[in-house]
Amino acid sequence: MGRENIFRVRMFKEKGYSRQVCGSCKANFWGRLQRENCGDTPCTDYYFDEVRLKTPPLSLGEVREKFLKFFKDRGHEVVDPYPVVARWREDLYLTIASIAVFQPHVTKMIVKPPANPLVIAQPCIRLEDLGSVGYTIGRHLTNFIMGGHHAFNYPDEYIYFTDETVELATEFFTKHVGVPEEELSFKESWWEGGGNAGPCFEVSVGGLEVATLVFMMYEVSDGKYVEMPLKIVDTGYGIERITWLTQRTPTAFHAVYGDLVSTYHKIMGIEEPPVKLLQAVFKRAGRWDLRDPAQFESLKKLVSYELGLPEVEVFKYLDGAVLVYNALDHVKTALLMLSDGVVPSNTGEGYLARLVLRKVFRVLSKLGIGADSVLKMFELQAQTWRSLYPRVSDNWNYVQEVVELEYRKFQELVERAPSIVRRYLSRGSPGLSLEDYVELYESHGLPPELVVEASLKLGYRVSVPKEFYSALASKRVKAPIKKAEALPVPREVYERAVKLPAVEKLFHVDPYVREFKARVVDVIGDYVVLDRTAFYPEGGGQKADRGKIVVGGKVYEVLDVQKVGDVVLHKVRPEPRDISPGAEVYGEIDWDVRYSHMRHHTATHILLGVLRKIYGDYIWQAGAEKEVAKGRLDVTHFKLPTLDEVRLIEREVNRVINEARPVTFKTVPKYDAERSYGFKLYQGGVPLEPRIRVIEVMGIDAEACFGTHLRNTAEVGGFKLVNVEKIQDGVVRFEYVAGPQLVEYAHQLEEKISSAEKIVGGELLERLPKFVKELEDLRKTLQRYREFYRNSLTRDILERREVVSENCSVSTVFTELLDEKLFTETLKDYVKEDPTVVVVLISNEVKKARIEVSEGSRASSRVDAVDLVNRIAKIVGGKGGGKRDHAILVVEKLVQRDEVDEIRRVILERVRELCAAS
């Protein structure tokens, strides 16, 4: 199919549409009427308010229902929307389009779609337009519902493609939205994203693009387009935009948020602009790019002239309104993300949630809005949207708690700002450089507006450098290409293993199988492949089994077990040189190791279930590991559990164990599992398979899992948390022991206590307070001795003091006890009292000597302590240095009596020389 021809669909010919060229963007478009331009912004102004619709104004929910019903009536199955957090995708954090729901498993033909054709009203979040929201009066939103009808055409199963897609869209817009057909414009375009590409139509009405019809048919690899075997109809209908179209309000926010627009104005203390002002803006918002500050400025001036309103008024109204629209949009986006269980943090999707929250908090806190009102703003939206997005009301308690916490954290940052800014102001050059602004933002999270504010508080007037945003943008580096995951086995082993047939996994059939018979399929280096095995390969956080295999009477130890696709590799010792394919094998796994893994694994599932029950559905597994000695589970959570909570968790887990609940496993089709259990199935990641293995702990937890589990929770035997810590903002780690390991753990504790008691010679609780008291007494005694020593030293200095002139005196003291800190302190105090003195303190230790020269202020103006030290070094050797009034010399030997005399003589002579000279 040629790329040109694909746009020549059946309907255009039948109904007499003509292919035209836009006078502005030169793109080709199709329409029944001849027109000057393609009918899409920015080639035209908005005029959809003048288009006569045959339907009454519709709400967002009504448009959504109308859309779903229309396509349902045309043979599409309605598919429930997925979460806005794209947990099923490794390459995306947020659901950015309805097709994302089916990538990559369906688009790569690993799994069939849940229905075909299908229709979905998918809530989406796109944060790349974060900065545009408000200025475009509603064309850009960070959250929106994308209506998509999708048809997946397989080589052997054709559903429908271009002709039907255009006809369906036309019928929907004309008959059900009530758009006169002459007003429809289909612009030819090209869509590319997520590794796929294809031609598309952009459908517009009165300047507003309301849908994109993509015919996905290429895979993009190395910049080349490779035709896919699967041809996908990927459509996106802007449910918000259609709502706007039917309501013809001056902004999309009025159409989508209704009364909330006024309410938000009131809460934020911002006056609502008069309708005629907004209408004047509406008329130009299509062609003008108001995100450009210069254009926004000109528009405001133009509107002020046109309506005869003072410029300041227009500026005040519109700047304020943009803030309100921002708040409406961002609060809803944050609400949707949090309701889907995102925990704000400094990485991943948690960071994106925080980014959105902070952007709106920045404005709210500047307006002086308190936490109560902020919560009110969230609550109003939670009420408005709870029927359209059911998860919003399910998780409201969590949302409330987290919004409050995040707002408090942000206010703390604002409070901290002046002291951080002060640090930057006080270093080096006056004011703040461009680099300072960038660093303040990137390292401390302080946007330039906040920096200016903080500087004002400190009494500095600074202004944001114009280049700030471009400097920031130029620092953005491309994402590093994700490192290919390390292979579990050497490459040559991997490449041969991957071609072998699937191995029968006895550990899945019955996790309690300890011994088995099998045949050798292949031997690759140290690795043996069998046709069936009970050895569990490392995976799903569960470590590999150990044990032995016997071939031809020879025993091989199994050191490691790994899997490559559906093939299990046993690494054995000694080298399996004598083993050849076809040989019979007897295998036996180390049951103690395995059973311990199973206990910790089942305990992990129980713990996760209990945590979700206690805290809420925002608890997600962020990592897990099950070993012989202990289990470990990292979950998303925003605060460290208290001691009481830890005890509660332990009690609840043990209760589940004592209730002896059955643990079952079954392998079911992916979509059935998702329907019955929801997304919480995918705690450990999403398996790219048509059928998935579901482990269910009755009434507590159900997860897609590869691991081996107990039959009954009673077998866990007992559960004790041994460590709970916050490993990262938003992630809490639990470590625990189960079954006999609990006894091991108790033993370790006992041993620790008893060895400590051996050291203190008695009971810990009795002896320790005595030790502490004794230590205190000793400290006091030592202090008294040092005081004594210090006095005696001071006396020695005084006694040895020889006056050289009115400005200089010398005292050389020799001692055989070393207490560096005491010396330094004593000398410092002494020379403060006597500014004329030069003190030389010589002290011997076991193998080295330390000579310290200290001078009073008047003495040091004539005599350089460093010079004296160098002279001393000539007598005793060693190296040293220091400042003019204080220098130190260390020698790796003891100083002899005669050397002390020599030093005394030399120093006196030198000081006399210098002081007399002045």
Place this chain on the structure above:
RNA sequence: GGGCCGGUAGCUCAGCCUGGAAGAGCACUCGGUUUGCACCCGAGAGGUCCCGGGUUCAAAUCCCGGCCGGUCCA
């Protein structure tokens, strides 16, 4: 996952660039003064300079590694 910033007295921080005697303000204790709202004056106590290693005669300071906190980005 990557980058950047920080960790010094109970708190807020200076000192680090350029290695050489551990500092300020607030809080605390004592004495005086005052008895109207951040009182004032004087004295004192308080330190694992995050941890480990290296360089050096000498490290809070320089280098390497780690831990913790903050923050930006993917």
